[in-house]
Amino acid sequence: MVRPILSPAERARGRRLGAALRRARGDRSMVDVAIAAGIPVETLRKIETGRIATPAFFTVAALGGVLGLDLASLVAEVALPEVAPAADAATA
Amino acid sequence: MVRPILSPAERARGRRLGAALRRARGDRSMVDVAIAAGIPVETLRKIETGRIATPAFFTVAALGGVLGLDLASLVAEVALPEVAPAADAATA
DNA sequence: CATGACCGTTATACTAATACCGGTATAACA
């Protein structure tokens, strides 16, 4: 009946999302990107560090736009390993 | 210092997002789509009716996947009219 | 040593996500 707490898998996905965004940011400063996306730097920092595991849609969309990311690919990249694919390319 | 309340423009954008999702759903039932996306029907209903103006990224992503929507297009479609484009195709 | 960029923590207001209730509308059917 109430909002269930985020599962460890969802937390991990948040961390992956943050890592992907940080990677895409490259050597640009957080301030620069945050301003470009129209969000506070503090919020960007929390998202990148994974402390915000389920950010708002439009926030991520704005960041994706600024960073030149394809949202669909981004989702696929950090998706939950629900079915646990046989071969993972992460460590390979 | 605290989270500012959502602006009317953001509320309106939420309504547009919901409308777009409902349009994409077509004649499929809410229950059907919600289950497919892995979210509760109540949540889908709230998003479609615009009562959740800034839904979570992964929630919208899941719906977009089920409904075969391109997230980038979806964002562009419901984007805030910040710069107010000269010609709108809505009523034209 | 000063500046710039980032991190970690703390605090708080507002919101998403969720569930349950009764209500409305339509369609099928006895």
Added chain:
DNA sequence: TGTTATACCGGTATTAGTATAACGGTCATG
């Protein structure tokens, strides 16, 4: 007509969590 079933809506309640800000700390680099 009355009943049943499906589908959607609006309101309410509750908790977890985002979004946000401010402070101080760290680590480079100049």
